[in-house]
Amino acid sequence: MRGFEFLRPGTLNEASALxxxxxxAARPFAGGTGLMLMMKTGVFSxxxxxxxxxxxxxxxxxxxxxxxxxxxxxxxxxxQIEHDPLLCRLAPVIARTMTTLANVRxxxxxxxxxxxxxGDPHMDMPPTLAALRASVVTSGTASRTVPVEALYAGYxxxxxxxxxxxxxxxxxDQTGWHSVYLxxxxxxxxxxxxxxVAVSVRMDGTTITDSRVIISAATxxxxxxxxxxxxxxxATAGLAAFTAAGEAARAVETIExxxxxxxxxxxxxxxxxxxxxxxxxxxxxx
Amino acid sequence: MTEVRCDIAFTLNGAPVALNIGGHExxxxxxxxxxxxxxxxxxxxxxxxxxxxxxxxxxxxxxxxLAQLVDGRSVQTIEGLDADGALSPVQQAFIDAxxxxxxxxxxxxxxxxxQLLAANPDPSEAEIRDYLSGNxxxxxxxxxxxxxxxxxxxxxxxxxxA
Numbered sequence: 001m002r003g004f005e006f007l008r009p010g011t012l013n014e015a016s017a018l019x020x021x022x023x024x025a026a027r028p029f030a031g032g033t034g035l036m037l038m039m040k041t042g043v044f045s046x047x048x049x050x051x052x053x054x055x056x057x058x059x060x061x062x063x064x065x066x067x068x069x070x071x072x073x074x075x076x077x078x079x080q081i082e083h084d085p086l087l088c089r090l091a092p093v094i095a096r097t098m099t100t101l102a103n104v105r106x107x108x109x110x111x112x113x114x115x116x117x118x119g120d121p122h123m124d125m126p127p128t129l130a131a132l133r134a135s136v137v138t139s140g141t142a143s144r145t146v147p148v149e150a151l152y153a154g155y156x157x158x159x160x161x162x163x164x165x166x167x168x169x170x171x172x173d174q175t176g177w178h179s180v181y182l183x184x185x186x187x188x189x190x191x192x193x194x195x196x197v198a199v200s201v202r203m204d205g206t207t208i209t210d211s212r213v214i215i216s217a218a219t220x221x222x223x224x225x226x227x228x229x230x231x232x233x234x235a236t237a238g239l240a241a242f243t244a245a246g247e248a249a250r251a252v253e254t255i256e257x258x259x260x261x262x263x264x265x266x267x268x269x270x271x272x273x274x275x276x277x278x279x280x281x282x283x284x285x286x
Numbered sequence: 287m288t289e290v291r292c293d294i295a296f297t298l299n300g301a302p303v304a305l306n307i308g309g310h311e312x313x314x315x316x317x318x319x320x321x322x323x324x325x326x327x328x329x330x331x332x333x334x335x336x337x338x339x340x341x342x343x344x345x346x347x348x349x350x351x352l353a354q355l356v357d358g359r360s361v362q363t364i365e366g367l368d369a370d371g372a373l374s375p376v377q378q379a380f381i382d383a384x385x386x387x388x389x390x391x392x393x394x395x396x397x398x399x400x401q402l403l404a405a406n407p408d409p410s411e412a413e414i415r416d417y418l419s420g421n422x423x424x425x426x427x428x429x430x431x432x433x434x435x436x437x438x439x440x441x442x443x444x445x446x447x448a
Contacts, residue, residue: 002289002310006354036312036350037331053355103420104398105347106332190333190419 004046008054012139012165018050020140020163028052028165030075031110033102034118052113052165059113059167062086068173074113074136074166078125079104081112091171093179093198097128100183103190113166116148119156119221122192126151127216128181130224131198132171139167149214152221177202177210180280182272183217186259193217194259195268199276201232206283208232213245213273218254218265225249228273239274239284246274294357298322299366307353313339314348317363324364324393328422335394335421339363345401364393367400375445376400379438380431387425395421399435407443409435 006029009015019026026048029035038044052059052075059073062084070086081087082098098107101124115125116136130148137145140163148169153159160166179200183193195218202210213228228249235241247270254265278284290309295302298320307316314327314337327349328336337348340362367374373381376399386392395418402409402417409417414435423431 002308004309005290006292006309006352032352032355033332033347033350036352039310040330040349051355099416102332103335104401104417105335105338105345105420106350108344109346109350 004049006049006051008051010054012052012055012059012167015050015052015055016140016163016165018048019165020161021048022162023047024162026050026162028114028117030114031077031106032114033106033110034114034120052111060111065170068175070171072112072169072171074168075111078102078107078110078112078115082107087171091132091174091179093128093132093181094125097124097181100189101125112169116151116169117158117160117166119152119154119158121152121155121219121221122196122217124181124183124193124196126222127196127198127214128179129169129171130214130222131179131181131200131212132174132177133200133212134172135170136166137168137170139165143167145170149212149222149224155220157221176204178280180276182276182279184268184272191259194257195265195272197269197272197276199273199280201237201277201280203237203281206237208235208237208241208281213249215249215252215269215273218260218269219252220255223252225252225273227251232277237277237281237283239278242274242277242284245277246270246272249273292354292357294354296356296358297360299362299369309352309354311353312349313341313351313353313356313361316353317348317361322363322365326390326393328390333420333422334391335398335418336391338394338397338421340397340401345398362397364397367396374400375442376403376434376438379434379441383430383434383437385427385430385434387427391421391423391425395423395431399438402435403439403442407446408439411436 029049030052056075060075061073134148135145181198184195185191186194196216198214200212211229211232213225216222228245231245231248250270254262256262295304325348326336328334330349332347332350339348376396
């Protein structure tokens with residue numbers, strides 16, 4: 001991992017310019033916890049790293065939005081997000097998920113923008129935020145807002161263009177929604193998950209009026225399962241609807257790796273989607 | 287590829303240091319060159335905690351921290367804890383509770399325990415387990431480590447009250 005230049009621009013726009021050079025070995029560097037692993041194992045040899053930490057003062061704030069949601073600066077660390085009073089109140093699923101995400105030191109350093117841009121389908125925050133209907137805002141000349149669920153193009157691939165950087169995450173109002181993230185680790189408790197399931201359900205009495213079902217880790221990329229949501233929307237919260245949603249979610253294409261076969265992960269999908277819905281709503285037993 | 291080198295200056299356990307480093311080096315590499323062996327690179331992936339260093343008051347995995355990023359900042363290592371000749375309360379509690387066997391992981395556990403107790407002076411066993419879940423002890427001295435943290439916590443609270 002020798003021989004890369006390490007640049008420290010003062011603004012995201014300057015960083016974008018330094019990255020939009022057509023060189024595929026130039027990368028943005030925020031916390032670095034993901035990139036350092038790739039560099040140390042020789043998976044990735046950068047020619048240029050563009051450090052974003054100098055832009056922290058401007059891009060790490062977590063602030064309420066006028067419509068009951070929150071705006072999270074892309075340079076906010078995962079620890080900062082974990083302990084932020086506004087986010088703990090708005091979406092307690094985030095802090096709950098953090099307690100089993102890597103460890104304290106990694107959370108102290110990793111930034112939410114990098115977590116989302118890394119494209120690793122095994123991570124916990126992308127599915128959690130997708131279920132919360134979050135979007136990312138990108139910087140640069142062609143700034144756009146992209147739902148987290150639409151950010152991924154494939155395994156470790158995003159739709160972000162060279163030089164396009166995530167500047168913030170927008171979390172909408174969560175009133176009436178109940179959210180849970182579950183992960184299944186098949187080797188040791190602290191292993192990368194074989195499956196991540198994030199669900200979010202909006203209730204009117206016992207009727208489900210809207211829902212999000214997101215699968216990750218077992219799939220090539222984070223996947224929203226519209227078929228499972230179609231089963232849920234309009235149904236009465238309970239074991240029958242949750243079991244049917246789990247069955248519908250089994251249609252996602254799972255991939256085999258060291259954490260389990262594709263067939264095994266498909267079984268897990270059915271069970272974990274049902275359990276996540278039970279936990280999110282408190283209905284249908286557990 | 288040609289190595290890119292740079293000059294850095296930072297505060298190490300309260301004293302200023304300046305040196306020329308390789309751009310790819312992590313802070314553990316640099317600490318070793320400065321004669322400090324308390325932070326050890328073991329897993330190299332941020333999982334085991336043996337390389338724990340405290341940077342501007344925040345615990346980081348030294349193995350994942352590019353040394354050039356500590357330029358201008360303050361780094362604290364295990365060697366700084368007893369610089370005045372007296373063991374810290376956590377170090378003393380680890381000895382009293384027998385919370386180490388080979389000792390390889392102990393600097394990381396001690397530093398992380400200090401961070402925990404600074405944020406939470408009276409942690410439950412569950413909170414201790416949760417906070418230290420990113421530190422691995424291959425001798426499996428975990429029960430004694432939890433006892434040591436609770437012992438240190440009670441002594442530090444007593445000292446605070448006195």
